[in-house]
Amino acid sequence: MSNQNIDFPMNGKMKWKIQTAHHPPKQTSPSLKSWIQCLLKDGTTALSRHQNSACSAAPKSSKSSSNNQTTLNFGLKNVPSGAVAALNEDVVIGLAQDLRPLNSVGSRGFLKIAKSLIHFGAMYGDQDPKSILKHRTTLKREFLPKLVDAKRNDISMLVGAAPQFPFFAFTSDMWSDKYRQRSFLSLSIHYINNNWKLTSHMLGVDEFTEDHKTTINIRQQCRQILSKFFGNNVDDVMTNSWIVTDSATQVANAEKNGREIHPKKFFSFKESCPRFHGALVSIKDVVTYFKQSSLNSKLTSTLKQEVATRWNRELIMLESYLKAASEVQNLLLQNGKINKLSTIDNESVKELVDFLGPFEECTKVFSQDSQPTLYQIAPWFHKLHQHLEINEDDSDELKLLKGQAMICFAEYCKTSTMHYVAALLNPKFRKLKFASEEKKAEARKEMKQLIMGEIEKERDQAGKDAGHSEKPRPTDPGPEAKKSRFADIEDSDTEENSTEIGLASSSDLAIAEMNKYLDAKLTELNIDSFLISEISDKEKESQVHFDILGFWCGATKFPHLQKIAQRLLAIPASQSTDERVFPSTWATKQELVECGNTVFIASSDYIEAEYQFLTKNYPWHKFYKGKEVLRECAYGVVFRSAGNSKLPSYYRSLVETGIQGRVEEELNSRLNLFRDPGAPEYINKYADVEFGDAIGFD
Template sequence: MEDIKRKIAKGELKSVNNTKGKAPFWVKFDIITNLQNEPTGFVQCALCKAVLSYDSKKTGSSHLRRHLQRSCGGCGSGTGGGDRQQSVSDFLSFAKPPPERMKSEVANKCVNFCCVDIRPFETVAGAGFRELAQELINVGATHGRISANEVLPNPTTISRRCKMMASEMRGGTVEEIKQVMSLINIGMTTDMWTDDFRKMSYMAITCHYVTPTFKLKRKLLTTTCFPNHARTGDHIRKALQQQLVTVLGFDASIMNNVVWVSDQDASVLAALRPYRHLACQVHLYNTVLRHALNTDELAEAVPEVAETLLAVKALVRYLKQSGLASQLPTTVKQMAETRYNTVFLTLELIQSVHAELQELLQSRDESARLRNVSPDVLAFLVEFLRPFNDAQKELEGDKHPTLHLAVLWANKLKSHCQPDVADTPSQAVIRQRHLDWLTKTIEIQPLHKIAIFLWPKFNQLRMFTPAERTDIQQHVRILINRFRVGEVAAARWQEHTGQSDVSSAAAAGPAPKRRALEEVEKAWENVREESEDADEVQFYLSLNPTMEADGRDLLSWWKQHETTFPLLARLARMVFSVPASRSSSERAFSAAGRAIGERRTGLAPETVDAILFLHDAK
């Protein structure tokens, strides 16, 4: 074997990767060949450089496995690897499945864990718990049998580490966002929430942006405690500025470089009035449903509809209080006062289990509870409200762009609410009420229109009038021209100073003094008209773009066409950074409700902030 090593050292033989070996252990062995790449009957361990004989037809490969498990693993059998400790990945790659007895004992310990600490059984299925369990197994594999008390930290250490980890990760997130904002504006959402135990108010700020590689990202930046007495427009605006500028370190101009999305809370609207703001589409549709399905008004106009809605609500309450809900095949949900898409979900559920409900209530002599639930009204409401539920589900997404969907859903729902000759009088009233509230509430802003224009298969804007199309195209030209002007200014600065970026320009000293007539000159100097070939908007309109699948992977399309439409692609990154709803910030408080429980009311606000940030980051 030593002779083989010497020949390898002299270059008479060589070791090459075994690309034909399919077993996992072959990644740790090289085949020794002569200079003509012919096998010599030997292999070399890539970990300890030991040479072993190998012939696929004579020796087999079991001794190679044993080498990795024993000799190279640190047991020391004189192969040159005895002083090397086996890595956890090496150990696990050859570990045998645990016996049933061991798995049964682990299951018993899981039961003890859940019962002693009063934890939900689902805890052991959580990604965080499994990551911890795997790390403890790795520690045991590396260091042997040791006490858990020597490894597990105390709660105070975990609390401190939680805030430290959040601070470090948040710093990296802020730097990434700053880099993105050097070229484009971005979107931010905000929402407020009050915990049920200490009645403390929290404000969440979530950032939405598209990276230079056209990946949409959503990051919860902060969840800050907010005094209840200070929920005024001025206080909220100052709190936003303090968090973004003072705490997170953004430039003081950030509020002007963000498109904010929020609900219609009067204080929040007052706070964001000086800045660019879009109303949350999901909240607007919730407002439409809340007014259109107002049971007090329906009782006068269409009493049979009001009776059905009230009867369903009372029925669900009875099912939950009596325990009968557990006997149904589907989980029963009550209509929430704040989220009116739950009206559809509750009605759909009652319709789907109507037969089972009849049988169940008859067995308890409670059939009267279904008497005011009209099957015809129930069926109509379910089908009528389904598109509203679909709209809210699509518009509250944050893994893909959603702003461009606002135009289509507004048009679809208004069309859906138009009179139908097949409607009964009560159905016609329901349609008209929803149409009236859609007309009053839903307003399509210029940014929504630009977003639909940047959806390639809708760039002809056929849902708008010719005058509206011209306005949208002109607005797009103005926006991309600002990019062009900025690039020209940067190029002139670089040519004048020899500096390539803002930081190096600052290091070079103050900017050259501006001429007194510079602004007037720029306003009146000759302008070279761009040819149609140089007009990205015109070229974009002349295309007949095709998109894969359902045509909704917008960012991939713009990434593929960035070289063809550099300015429009940059505009697409900016526009699609803005979400259609503020649901991301709202979801942060769903996690907050789980973090601040009856047994965890003592959490400091900064700890809550750290927990929610790390939860969102995972």
């Protein structure tokens, strides 16, 4: 008797494993044969049914079943903890060998690669990675172009079938790598699909090859990207679409004829608000001390350092300090550093947190790309304006800070009629209580014009369809019948119906539909069914969110407004989608300088150039060069078949006299010739923030 395992692969996902004890031919179990026949014939479903029936019909026996052993195992296997630990150790070693951060294991790309490798190993067993994975040149020349073309074709089909074609929303951003003197431009598209889901695609991140970032060049770059997806319809798309950018003058002018940029209002935060400024500087010093002394790990809620790459960085730092203020005080007292809190007034810190809090909330709302944001601009504009109004209970420094913030707010934060039209699309804002009478009238007038445009478009399309439709063949009337005495006053099917809705003016129809929507009660619109409760990450409290896309998806009573909503609600409030594509060079350098534990690894020439650049531009920090050389290799110059040539002796003279070393030093210094350092700590520390605008291509 011998034991044997029989494995049956099922669609590449799981295996049925039958372990049986083979007997002599005369004693072969008929049940096993029928099981295998069912498996080969009908698959897993029939096998499960057969197993259930066989188990229920099998007679009970007191004899040992060792000679008739049958086991069925399928599904995911339980992985031993030791194997999991060994795998994670290999992951850590691999990341360390390639000098990759450990947080790479949580990225989507790493998880996709890991999932594919696990599936590949399960299907084909242990393989040599070098024979399976292609060279990077092969990946670049063969695989990458195919994947890009396939993805571009998929996006082209999706945007071509979009219900609001050719009315789209775009976001764009530009980024310059001054170290290598290269610039890039990104362009993303946003629309609402047939299922009323807000959809975004990155259309391109192309290198900006022109030397000058002029209006014409930027517009031409956008056209080149769009032509890959829209072909001959690119002009129609650019004429009817909207683009959201930051306040960069060139980008704004590329999409529109620009607007006057007023000069910035200079405000010395240090001189006007010394109490607030002293608290900020001292808290930053405390956070740095806790980071460097490893005291941060002893706090229940750790302190967050002010990092230039993080939005609302001052607020995050201040909030982290308030949460751990008592613990920080105790630890500083134990270590004899209590003097670091001498200039920190907790009341001042709370005032700053309360002042900056609404701006952080507004930033999070406008930077999301999974929900519509355009309709929230006008309400938030009103709320922030109220927040900046000076109250009698405010301290003197807070009054000065609010006054300067109001000046910047009026200069950089502006609303247009379209923002209020988008607010009207929210059933809860139909009365526009936060707007002036002039803004209300302009918004309703614009909404009426948009509805009239949709009506006229429908009529034009109906006329084209009627013109292309085949006329019915005339039938033989037969002998002419005798006309009735009242034939001239009787109704006839050949006459036009004077009560057709098509004869009504588009203005009357637009007013009727708009008034029907604006005058409807909330109960009639069934608003409560579109309220979604969600937990806030910050307050840990339940907040009610209105599903505006779900509402307009079912708003068939307002067909033209429904189309307008599908077009306008796709416009984002900011270009945060493209901002996430590019890391800011200045912010990255600023973060490097502020962090005391950053390591830069490169070749010897680049190391020397980087060391000279950082030492020169950041003299208040001490930088070190490591003594250990990784992957050390020797190099030299060999003259083959020199013969009687004097070139080798000339070159030896250049080396011995130090001319070659001086040339190499000059070449290294030129690597940073056009490179600008990040702004020093004491310059533009609290610079004004420019808000983006929603502008049209034309």
